[in-house]
Amino acid sequence: MTTSTKAYELRGLGVSFSGVRALDGVDLEVARGESVALVGPSGAGKSTLLRVLAGMVAPTTGTVRLLGGDPSVLRRRGELPAAVGLMPQSFDLVPQLRVKHNIQAGALGRWGAIRSTAALLLPLEDPRAREAAARVGIEERFHQRVSRCSGGERQRTALARLLVQNPRILLVDEPVSSLDPARSEDLLELLRRLAVEDGRTLVASLHSPELARRHFDRVVGLREGRVAFDGGSSAVTTEQLTDVYRLVDEHPSDSR
Amino acid sequence: MSSTSQRRRLVVTRPRPTARTALSVLLIGAFVLAFLGLDTTDDLIHQGGLQAAARLARSLLAPDLSPEFLVIVLDATLVTVSYAVAGMTVAIVIGIPGAVIVSGVLVRGRRARAVSSVLSRGTFGFLRAMHELVWALLFLAILGLTPVAGILAIGVPYGATLARVLGEHLQNAPKEVILALRSSGASRWQELVYGRVPVASGDIVAYLAYRFECAVRAAAVLSFIGLGGIGYRLNLALHDFRFDRVWPLIAALVGLIAIIDVVSARTRRTLQA
Numbered sequence: 001m002t003t004s005t006k007a008y009e010l011r012g013l014g015v016s017f018s019g020v021r022a023l024d025g026v027d028l029e030v031a032r033g034e035s036v037a038l039v040g041p042s043g044a045g046k047s048t049l050l051r052v053l054a055g056m057v058a059p060t061t062g063t064v065r066l067l068g069g070d071p072s073v074l075r076r077r078g079e080l081p082a083a084v085g086l087m088p089q090s091f092d093l094v095p096q097l098r099v100k101h102n103i104q105a106g107a108l109g110r111w112g113a114i115r116s117t118a119a120l121l122l123p124l125e126d127p128r129a130r131e132a133a134a135r136v137g138i139e140e141r142f143h144q145r146v147s148r149c150s151g152g153e154r155q156r157t158a159l160a161r162l163l164v165q166n167p168r169i170l171l172v173d174e175p176v177s178s179l180d181p182a183r184s185e186d187l188l189e190l191l192r193r194l195a196v197e198d199g200r201t202l203v204a205s206l207h208s209p210e211l212a213r214r215h216f217d218r219v220v221g222l223r224e225g226r227v228a229f230d231g232g233s234s235a236v237t238t239e240q241l242t243d244v245y246r247l248v249d250e251h252p253s254d255s256r
Numbered sequence: 257m258s259s260t261s262q263r264r265r266l267v268v269t270r271p272r273p274t275a276r277t278a279l280s281v282l283l284i285g286a287f288v289l290a291f292l293g294l295d296t297t298d299d300l301i302h303q304g305g306l307q308a309a310a311r312l313a314r315s316l317l318a319p320d321l322s323p324e325f326l327v328i329v330l331d332a333t334l335v336t337v338s339y340a341v342a343g344m345t346v347a348i349v350i351g352i353p354g355a356v357i358v359s360g361v362l363v364r365g366r367r368a369r370a371v372s373s374v375l376s377r378g379t380f381g382f383l384r385a386m387h388e389l390v391w392a393l394l395f396l397a398i399l400g401l402t403p404v405a406g407i408l409a410i411g412v413p414y415g416a417t418l419a420r421v422l423g424e425h426l427q428n429a430p431k432e433v434i435l436a437l438r439s440s441g442a443s444r445w446q447e448l449v450y451g452r453v454p455v456a457s458g459d460i461v462a463y464l465a466y467r468f469e470c471a472v473r474a475a476a477v478l479s480f481i482g483l484g485g486i487g488y489r490l491n492l493a494l495h496d497f498r499f500d501r502v503w504p505l506i507a508a509l510v511g512l513i514a515i516i517d518v519v520s521a522r523t524r525r526t527l528q529a
Contacts, residue, residue, distance in 0.1 A: 056439060081441030092436035096454040096527065105450050109441015116446050165440045 004068025007032050007169050007201040008053060012062035015048055015225075022048040024225040025062070032067075032168075035195055035202040037212035040222035041245050046205035047089070049222065050171050053203060054086040067168065081109035085167035089174040091158040095147035099138060099157050102146055103129040106164030132160040136190065151178055155187070163194065170195055172204040176211065184208070188215040209241040308499075315499035325501060328489060333508045336485040339406050339475035344468050346411025351418025354380055358423030361452060362444045376419070383416035388474050392481055406483045410471050421463055425456040458527050465520030472512050 008030040015023040023045045030036055038046045051057040052064060055071035064071055067083055074080045085106075093102045101119075104126050108116055118124060133139045138156040141149060146157060155175070162170060172191060176184035192215055195202035206212045212219045213233045221228040221236075221244040229240045356362060357376045360369040386394075392409035399405040429452040437451045453460075479485030486505050493501040 054439065056435070078441065081439065086439060088432065088436060090432060092430075092432040094433055094437075094451055094454050096457055097450070101450070105437060105442070106440050108437065108443070108446045108450065111446075113443065113445045117449055120449055161440065 005032055009065040013059050014061035015052060015057060016060045021225055026227055032201055033199055035216045036218045036220060037216035038205040038220050038222060039209050039212050044222040045225040046222055047173055050173050050205055054084055054171050055080050081165055083167055084169040085162045085165045086171040087158050087162050091154050093146050093154055093157055099141050099144055099146060100129060102157050103132055103160040103164055106161040128164055132163040136160045169201040174205055177207055184211060312499045316503055318500055319503040320500040329504050329508050332486045332489045336475045339485060340471040342407040343410025344471050346407060347414035347418055350415025354419025355422035355426055358419050359426040361426055361448055380416040380419045384413055388413050392478050401482050406478050409478060410474050414467055422460055425459050426452045429455045458524050461527055462524050465516060469513055469516045476509055
């Protein structure tokens with residue numbers, strides 16, 4: 001892989017889905033090891049941006065550099081899983097499998113067909129999966145089927161899977177949207193700790209600007225597919241935050 | 257959206273009442289005409305039929321439960337179950353790899369997938385098109401009156417059906433789950449064993465159980481052609497007008513189906529909970 005000091009360099013990024021613009025002229029740089037929160041109202045393009053950053057969606061216009069490389073090239077070479085991993089909002093686990101197997105699935109990119117099949121069928125245990133489970137606090141549910149886990153336990157399972165995948169960049173889509181305030185603080189603290197301890201870059205989308213300011217180095221506000229503001233957590237003002245969440249109707253020139 | 261386009265869409269999706277009424281009149285008319293066309297001068301219902309039905313009903317109260325006959329029923333039941341189990345085993349050996357081929361989930365590239373899908377669907381569609389009874393007659397002609405003919409008569413068409421239906425189950429795994437596995441670097445084989453198979457496991461077991469149930473019925477019917485089993489005994493009893501022996505045999509068949517039903521429901525529950 002490359003030696004770029006930047007995790008991401010986005011220039012004039014635009015993404016359209018069947019003619020509808022989801023992102024429009026986004027310029028963004030993320031340094032390695034930085035933690036960035038994406039905030040903005042529903043439909044601002046946060047999830048689309050995360051999917052572009054994950055290399056799952058190709059830009060319609062503009063360029064994306066991931067650790068100095070082209071995401072589609074990294075994908076073709078099979079280097080994408082080691083570079084970036086995304087925890088989707090719906091976790092997308094396999095409910096019929098145990099927590100253990102869902103966590104081990106993070107290693108599939110490094111395992112061959114025989115090893116991964118054996119790990120599923122035989123009572124084998126990957127020490128890395130056990131360690132990841134311990135780090136996110138899901139160890140006591142290690143052998144439980146995911147379909148019997150609570151929402152919070154599923155989230156931790158998805159996080160452990162991401163740790164086993166071991167990418168340089170962690171992307172997290174709306175991690176606290178279904179958690180109460182105390183648990184939200186806990187989870188963001190955990191995410192931050194996991195990123196800092198391993199020197200990973202962290203990009204997360206959030207609904208709460210307050211949490212974004214408290215737990216991330218930098219806050220990027222998105223509105224209607226564009227970057228509305230971008231700055232250090234301490235520099236972002238309350239006006240900027242309220243402005244990004246302002247309803248479209250309050251601004252007649254925006255209405256279509 | 258403008259109101260005119262909404263109005264137009266409403267008109268298109270709702271069937272016109274006049275067309276619907278005309279169709280109803282036509283169909284009811286055809287139904288009535290079909291009855292009028294029946295030749296009632298001939299015996300529409302075979303003369304002795306009512307009497308036979310009455311005797312069949314009476315024998316329900318006095319079934320043959322002698323130990324000698326119950327041993328025969330048990331033996332016939334076991335033979336039928338063995339045919340069903342052997343037939344399903346052949347079907348699974350054909351159908352599980354077949355399902356993976358038909359689903360195309362291991363094939364890379366859209367064009368390659370289309371080619372393999374058309375070829376495999378065509379092959380299995382051909383095997384499935386013929387009823388198991390027709391297969392039985394074919395295998396009988398080739399292999400003679402041997403158990404293998406009966407087993408293959410169930411195994412071949414059932415294997416082809418399994419390939420198609422289970423193949424669809426494998427295709428229909430939620431896209432997000434598969435994408436999540438793919439983004440962590442899973443190969444197509446790993447997607448299959450870590451994603452598609454576990455997600456579909458409940459449906460797969462339910463369908464295998466249902467097909468096994470069908471195989472038991474098919475094995476009972478196939479034994480009419482001379483292979484042993486419940487159908488063979490049923491045929492003998494009816495030939496000899498031993499209606500009192502018909503009921504225990506039917507009870508055995510119904511009992512078998514009920515047992516399969518209960519076991520499959522329980523297995524499915526454990527798999528999904």
